[in-house]
Amino acid sequence: MTLIHNERIKLLATYFNGIGIAVFAVGGFAPAISSIYSPNGPTPALMFISFVCILASFALHYAASNILRRLEP
Template sequence: MSLIRNEQTKLTATYLNGVAIAVFAVGGLAPVFSSLYSGAGPSVFLLVVSVVCFLVSFALHYGARMALRRLEP
């Protein structure tokens, strides 16, 4: 039974890490690059949103790492 639980835990951690990467890429990086290449320049609101997305991404990644601590020997 522990092998099944370990695989489920790894799958959950992988999913959380994938969501973390998506949040970082779409919410953190894409708007900044879009504003830089449009010529308008980044606004304060955009920078705040990017920082929040980065923090959410970090929290999700940390959650994935915590899920992996539940692996059984």
């Protein structure tokens, strides 16, 4: 039963980590890079939203690592 439990924990942690990567790519990285190449340049609101998404990405990654602490030997 521990093997099934551990695999479910790893699957949940992978899910959270994947969401964190997606939030970073879509909300943090892509808008910041695209605004650099736009004629208007980056706006303060866009930079704030990108910063919030990057922080959310790190929080989701941290949550995934905390979930892995529930693995049983």
